[in-house]
Amino acid sequence: xxxxxxxxxxxxxxxxxxxxxxxxxxxxxxxxxxxxxxxxxxxxxxxxxxxxxxxxxxxxxxxxxxxxxxxxxxxxxxxxxxxxxxxxxxxxxxxxxxxxxxxxxxxxxxxxxxxxxxxxxxxxxxxxxxxxxxxxxxxxxxxxxxxxxxxxxxxxxxxxxxxxxxxxxxxxxxxxxxxxxxxxxxxxxxxxxxxxxxxxxxxxxxxxxxxxxxxxxxxxxxxxxxxxxxxxxxxxxxxxxxxxxxxxxxxxxxxxxxxxxxxxxxxxxxxxxxxxxxxxxxxxxxxxxxxxxxxxxx
Amino acid sequence: xxxxxxxxxxxxxxxxxxxxxxxxxxxxxxxxxxxxxxxxxxxxxxxxxxxxxxxxxxxxxxxxxxxxxxxxxxxxxxxxxxxxxxxxxxxxxxxxxxxxxxxxxxxxxxxxxxxxxxxxxxxxxxxxxxxxxxxxxxxxxxxxxxxxxxxxxxxxxxxxxxxxxxxxxxxxxxxxxxxxxxxxxxxxxxxxxxxxxxxxxxxxxxxxxxxxxxxxxxxxxxxxxxxxxxxxxxxxxxxxxxxxxxxxxxxxxxxxxxxxxxxxxxxxxxxxxxxx
Numbered sequence: 001x002x003x004x005x006x007x008x009x010x011x012x013x014x015x016x017x018x019x020x021x022x023x024x025x026x027x028x029x030x031x032x033x034x035x036x037x038x039x040x041x042x043x044x045x046x047x048x049x050x051x052x053x054x055x056x057x058x059x060x061x062x063x064x065x066x067x068x069x070x071x072x073x074x075x076x077x078x079x080x081x082x083x084x085x086x087x088x089x090x091x092x093x094x095x096x097x098x099x100x101x102x103x104x105x106x107x108x109x110x111x112x113x114x115x116x117x118x119x120x121x122x123x124x125x126x127x128x129x130x131x132x133x134x135x136x137x138x139x140x141x142x143x144x145x146x147x148x149x150x151x152x153x154x155x156x157x158x159x160x161x162x163x164x165x166x167x168x169x170x171x172x173x174x175x176x177x178x179x180x181x182x183x184x185x186x187x188x189x190x191x192x193x194x195x196x197x198x199x200x201x202x203x204x205x206x207x208x209x210x211x212x213x214x215x216x217x218x219x220x221x222x223x224x225x226x227x228x229x230x231x232x233x234x235x236x237x238x239x240x241x242x243x244x245x246x247x248x249x250x251x252x253x254x255x256x257x258x259x260x261x262x263x264x265x266x267x268x269x270x271x272x273x274x275x276x277x278x279x280x281x282x283x284x285x286x287x288x289x290x291x292x293x294x295x296x297x298x
Numbered sequence: 299x300x301x302x303x304x305x306x307x308x309x310x311x312x313x314x315x316x317x318x319x320x321x322x323x324x325x326x327x328x329x330x331x332x333x334x335x336x337x338x339x340x341x342x343x344x345x346x347x348x349x350x351x352x353x354x355x356x357x358x359x360x361x362x363x364x365x366x367x368x369x370x371x372x373x374x375x376x377x378x379x380x381x382x383x384x385x386x387x388x389x390x391x392x393x394x395x396x397x398x399x400x401x402x403x404x405x406x407x408x409x410x411x412x413x414x415x416x417x418x419x420x421x422x423x424x425x426x427x428x429x430x431x432x433x434x435x436x437x438x439x440x441x442x443x444x445x446x447x448x449x450x451x452x453x454x455x456x457x458x459x460x461x462x463x464x465x466x467x468x469x470x471x472x473x474x475x476x477x478x479x480x481x482x483x484x485x486x487x488x489x490x491x492x493x494x495x496x497x498x499x500x501x502x503x504x505x506x507x508x509x510x511x512x513x514x515x516x517x518x519x520x521x522x523x524x525x526x527x528x529x530x531x532x533x534x535x536x537x538x539x540x541x542x543x544x545x546x547x548x549x550x551x552x553x554x555x556x557x558x559x560x561x562x563x564x565x566x567x568x569x570x571x572x573x574x
Contacts, residue, residue, distance in 0.1 A: 010477050011398040014388035018448060019404070021385055022411050025445040029422030036425065044428050093312045096301075104313075106560040110320055113556055114549050115506035117524040121531060121545040122323045125330070125538060133326065133343045171320070179568035221413050228415035231508040235528055249417040256421050257513050269418045276415065 030273070037267035043260045055267035064243070064251065065268065069275070072227060072247040075162065079226040082166040084218065087173035094174065095181050105178065109171045116168070120235040123164045127151075154244025157237050161245055165232045169225070173218055180214030181207070216287055220280065227276065248272050324549070331355070331542035338538050354543035364544060366519055367526035374436050374522060375504040378443040382500035383493065385444070386451040391481050393452070394459035395467070412449035416509065419445075424513055434516040442514070443504040450503075451496040457569030458492025458562075459485070495563040498555045505552065523548050 037055055041048035059065045094105050111119065126134050127150045135147035150160040188206050197205070230249040233239065239246035239254060246254070252272070256265035301309070330338055334349040358364045393401050393408075423442060424433075432438040462485065470480050486493065508524040515521055521529075527544050530537065556563070 008399060011392040011396040014392035015404055018385045018389040025441060026411055026414060026419065029419050029426055032425065033422045090316055093309065093316060096309055106564050108320060113502055114552055115524050116508055117527045118545045118549050121541055122327050126323060126326060131339050136343050175564055175567060224413045224415055228417055230417055235531060252417055262421060266421050269421055273418050
C-alpha cells in the first residue's frame with residue numbers, strides 16, 4: 001500500500017497512540033490558546049466576544065508583564081549559575097571512587113524526586129523567623145543579631161526562593177554532568193600529566209571541552225525547566241512580597257485564577273511561548289555542539 | 299590513581315558537605331515530626347528528639363482529610379502509570395527497534411514535548427477539560443499527568459531498548475513470531491528494569507504534581523496530597539507537627555519506590571542525556 005511495507009505500517013501503528021495523545025493534549029491546546037487570547041473571557045463558562053488584539057495591546061502596555069519577564073530572566077540566570085556551579089562541584093566529588101559511591105550516585109537525586117510541596121514545607125520550617133533552625137544557628141553563632149525574615153523583603157525573598165529551587169534542582173544537573181564527566185577518557189588526563197599540565201590546564205583543555213555536549217543539554221533543558229518553575233515560588237511567597245517574586249508563570253496563573261482574566265492570561269501564554277521559542281532557537285543555533293551527538297543517538 | 303593526602307582531605311570534606319546539604323533537611327522534618335508540640339516549637343531546637351510521640355500521625359490519619367487526599371493521589375498515580383506504560387512501550391519499541399522512516403522527526407517531537415513548559419498549557423487544558431465536563435474529576439488529573447510523564451518515559455526507555463542485540467529478534471522472527479509476539483515475549487521481559495523505572499517515574503510525576511491539580515480540582519473530596527498539604531501550609535496558624543507528619547508520609551512512597559528502581563532510573567536518565 002503506497003509503497004509502505006506491512007512492517008512500517010505496524011511501526012507507525014505502535015507510535016500512533018502516543019502521538020495522538022500528545023497532539024490532543026499539547027498541540028491542540030496550544031492552538032486553542034491563540035483563539036482564547038483574541039477574546040475577552042474572564043471566567044470559565046461565560047461567553048466571550050471577539051476583541052482582536054486588545055489583550056495583546058494591554059499586555060504590551062502593562063509594566064507588570066515586562067517586570068515579570070525581567071524577573072523570569074534573572075530567575076533563569078540565577079538558577080542557572082547556582083545550579084551549574086553546585087552540580088559541577090557535586091559531580092567532581094561523585095566521580096571519585098570511595099566506599100558507597102554507587103549508592104551516593106543514585107540517592108543524590110533525592111531532593112529532585114520528592115514532591116515540591118514537601119520541599120516547601122522543609123524550607124518554610126527551617127527558615128521560619130520564629131523558631132526556625134537556620135535562624136537559631138545564625139543568631140547563636142552571632143552572624144545575625146535577630147532572626148531574619150527571609151521572605152519579608154522582595155530581594156531576600158527572591159534570593160531565598162532561587163536558592164531553595166536550586167537545592168531542589170541541582171541533583172538532576174549533577175547526574176547529567178557526572179555522566180558527561182565519566183565519558184571523558186582517563187588517558188587524556190594521564191597524558192596531559194605526562195606533558196606537565198597543571199590542574200587548571202587540565203580543566204580548561206580537557207574537562208570543559210569534554211563536557212560541551214552535556215552542557216548544551218543542561219543549558220537548553222535546564223533553562224526551560226527553570227523558567228517553568230511555578231509551585232516552589234507560588235507556595236513559598238505567592239509571588240510577593242509586593243510582586244517581588246512574580247515571574248511569568250506566577251503572573252499567568254495569578255491572572256487566570258486569582259484575577260479571573262482567562263483571555264488575558266492566554267495572551268500572556270502566547271507571548272511567553274514566542275519568547276521561549278526565540279530563546280530555544282537562538283540557543284540551538286549558537287551553542288549546538290559540533291559533534292554529531294544527535295545523529296549518533298539513533 | 300592514588301590520591302594524595304590533601305586530595306583525600308578535600309574529598310572527604312566535600313562529600314560530608316554534600317551529604318549534609320542533601321540529607322539533613324529531610325532528617326530535620328522526619329525527626330521533628332515525632333516530637334511533642336512543645337519540643338517542636340522550643341526555643342532551642344533539639345537535634346536528637348527528646349520526646350517521642352505519634353500524635354501528629356494519629357491526628358493526620360484519624361482526624362484530618364489526609365487519608366482522602368492519599369486515596370486520590372494513589373488512584374491518579376496508578377492510572378497515570380498504567381496509561382503511560384501502555385502508550386510508551388509500543389512507541390519506544392517502534393522508535394528504537396524498528397527502522398521506521400521518519401523516526402528521527404518523531405523522536406525530536408517527543409524531545410520537544412518533554413522540554414515544553416507546562417505553564418503554557420495550563421489555560422487551554424483547563425478550557426478543554428472544562429468543555430469535556432472533567433473539571434473536579436480525577437480523570438482530568440490522569441490526562442494531564444500522562445501528558446507530562448510520557449515524553450520523558452520514551453526518553454528513559456531508549457537506553458534499555460538499544461542494548462538488546464538484534465540477533466535475538468531476528469531468530470525469533472525466523473521461528474515465525476510476529477511483531478506483537480516479539481514485543482510481548484522477548485522485548486518486554488528483557489527491558490523489565492526500564493519499564494519498571496518508567497512506571498515509577500510516571501507514578502512520581504503524578505504524585506508530586508501541584509499546579510494543574512490546584513485548578514482542576516475544586517471540591518475537598520477530590521483533592522490530591524500536594525494540594526491538600528498546601529492548604530495546611532496556607533493556614534494562618536500553621537500546625538507544624540501535622541504538616542511535618544504530612545510531609546513525611548508524602549515522601550515515604552517516593553523513597554520506597556525509588557529504592558526499588560533508582561539505579562535503573564539514573565542509568566536511563568544519564569544514557570538519554572549523554573546521547574541526545
